[in-house]
Amino acid sequence: MKFCPAFSKQTIFIYFILLFLFYLFYILNICSVDEEKFSLKSFFKTHHISNYKSATIRFVSLLGYNAEDSFENKYRRLKKQNLVPIKRLPDALIIGVKKCGTRALLEFLRAHPDVRAAGSEVHFFDKFYHKGFQWYREKMPPTLEGQITMEKTPSYWVTRSAPRRVYAMNPAVRLLAVVRDPVTRAISDYTQSASKRPTLPRFEDLALVNSTVGWGGTWSVVDASWPPVRLGVYARPLRRWLRRFPRSRLLLISGERLVADPAAEMARVQKFLGLKQVITEKHFYFNSTKGFPCLLKSEGQSIPHCLGKTKGRSHPFIDPVAIERLREYYRPFNERFYELSGINFGWP
Numbered sequence: 001m002k003f004c005p006a007f008s009k010q011t012i013f014i015y016f017i018l019l020f021l022f023y024l025f026y027i028l029n030i031c032s033v034d035e036e037k038f039s040l041k042s043f044f045k046t047h048h049i050s051n052y053k054s055a056t057i058r059f060v061s062l063l064g065y066n067a068e069d070s071f072e073n074k075y076r077r078l079k080k081q082n083l084v085p086i087k088r089l090p091d092a093l094i095i096g097v098k099k100c101g102t103r104a105l106l107e108f109l110r111a112h113p114d115v116r117a118a119g120s121e122v123h124f125f126d127k128f129y130h131k132g133f134q135w136y137r138e139k140m141p142p143t144l145e146g147q148i149t150m151e152k153t154p155s156y157w158v159t160r161s162a163p164r165r166v167y168a169m170n171p172a173v174r175l176l177a178v179v180r181d182p183v184t185r186a187i188s189d190y191t192q193s194a195s196k197r198p199t200l201p202r203f204e205d206l207a208l209v210n211s212t213v214g215w216g217g218t219w220s221v222v223d224a225s226w227p228p229v230r231l232g233v234y235a236r237p238l239r240r241w242l243r244r245f246p247r248s249r250l251l252l253i254s255g256e257r258l259v260a261d262p263a264a265e266m267a268r269v270q271k272f273l274g275l276k277q278v279i280t281e282k283h284f285y286f287n288s289t290k291g292f293p294c295l296l297k298s299e300g301q302s303i304p305h306c307l308g309k310t311k312g313r314s315h316p317f318i319d320p321v322a323i324e325r326l327r328e329y330y331r332p333f334n335e336r337f338y339e340l341s342g343i344n345f346g347w348p
Contacts, residue, residue, distance in 0.1 A: 085142030089133060090118075090149045092174040092273055093166065095241070096157025098231060099188040100178040101255040104292065106152045108258075108266055111295060112278050116141040117150040124151075125166055126159040133169060148273060157237050163244040174273060175245060180255030181347040182232025182334070183326045187315050189228040194316070204322040222329040232330060235337040242340070252341050262293045 094102050109115045122128070124136045143149050156162040157177060166173060187203060194200045209223050222229060241250060251272040257265045263281035270277050284293045287306050294306035327348055338344045 083144070085144050087137050087140045087142050088149045089137050089169055090140065090151045090173065091170075092148055092150045092176065093156065094150065094152035094154070094176045094178070095162070095166075096154040096177045096237070097179055097185070097234065098154040098157070099185050099192065100154075100180045101253075101258045102152055102154050102178050104258060104262075105176065105178055105253060105269070106150070107295065108262060108279060108283075109150065109269065111283050112270070112275055114147045114275055114278075115150060115273075116143045116147055117152065121153040121155075122151055123153050123155065125162040126153065126155050129161075129165055136169075148275070157241075158231065160240065163241045167244045171245075173249070175241065175250040176253060176269065176272070177238075177250065178253045178255050178258065179234055179337075179345065181345075182234070182330045183323060183348075185232055185255075186228040186326065187318060189231065191315050193228075203316065204319050208322055208325060220325070222325055224329070229326070229329075233333045235333055235340055238337065238340055247342070252343060254345055256345075259292045 094106060096102065106117055110117060118139055118141060122136065122139045124131070124139070128135070140149050140151065156166070166175075186207065190200075190203045190206070200206075206226055207223060207229055209221050224230060251269065253265060253269065262284050263279070266279045267277060270279060283296055285296050286292075287294045292306075330347070334345075334347055
């Protein structure tokens with residue numbers, strides 16, 4: 001009778017296959033257990049498989065295999081990923097500024113597959129904070145793990161309590177604010193109001209005190225209390241936000257560059273949000289009728305589309321004297337804003 005060695009190559013291979021099958025069986029059982037429901041039984045099972053895995057790795061290593069990497073990779077592939085979207089509090093907020101391009105920024109971001117945003121302005125941190133974070137979470141879109149949840153409400157920028165409230169939600173939240181030439185912003189703000197109220201007085205009559213008497217007089221000064229004018233002093237709100245959040249958590253976006261070169265400005269935004277550079281120049285085309293870029297494609301849209309008809313309104317004629325008065329008024333505030341933000345936006 002011939003002697004069969006107990007450790008022939010064929011026998012060792014069979015031992016390896018059996019051990020691996022046993023290991024696979026245990027892994028599948030562990031993956032089926034809810035990790036949050038800890039029990040003594042699951043503890044001993046996990047402890048047992050850990051010892052079994054170590055013994056298997058040592059045994060297979062004797063055969064010259066790098067078993068550690070192999071088993072770890074297989075285990076990761078067996079783990080179930082979160083494939084069910086759930087509602088989460090925002091990872092990023094577009095906090096302002098009104099009439100600077102916040103809607104365009106949000107629509108451009110929606111072209112990214114890893115961004116999900118609330119459909120409308122929620123106004124949680126200025127009007128509905130008393131409803132609580134659970135109410136706020138329900139207003140968010142469902143997202144998968146790895147996707148970013150966003151919300152846009154431009155009035156957060158000037159709400160005094162908003163920085164403190166946002167910080168209470170998440171000190172690591174990313175903040176985005178779009179700014180533009182405050183004179184152009186004020187005219188755009190007025191144009192929107194005038195479209196809803198045809199009897200509204202002229203822009204010049206509202207922006208300048210006693211402007212109807214004569215703009216050349218020394219008494220013809222800017223009305224700093226008029227909201228469209230007051231909102232263009234960006235340094236004050238920025239200082240409040242920077243008291244709560246470090247400069248690295250707040251990205252200031254140029255409304256002018258968002259129109260002139262949307263791809264370049266969106267590259268900055270994607271980098272700031274930690275997103276893959278997906279939105280590029282191929283996503284945009286310039287609409288000469290509206291005077292700003294539109295999307296060639298975006299999430300759920302296979303055809304080109306622009307923002308609604310309320311965007312891109314033609315501004316009324318404004319007397320150059322009034323415009324110059326406003327530029328003189330804003331100039332020192334703009335310089336302060338440049339110094340505080342570390343960015344020179346080059347407004348006239």
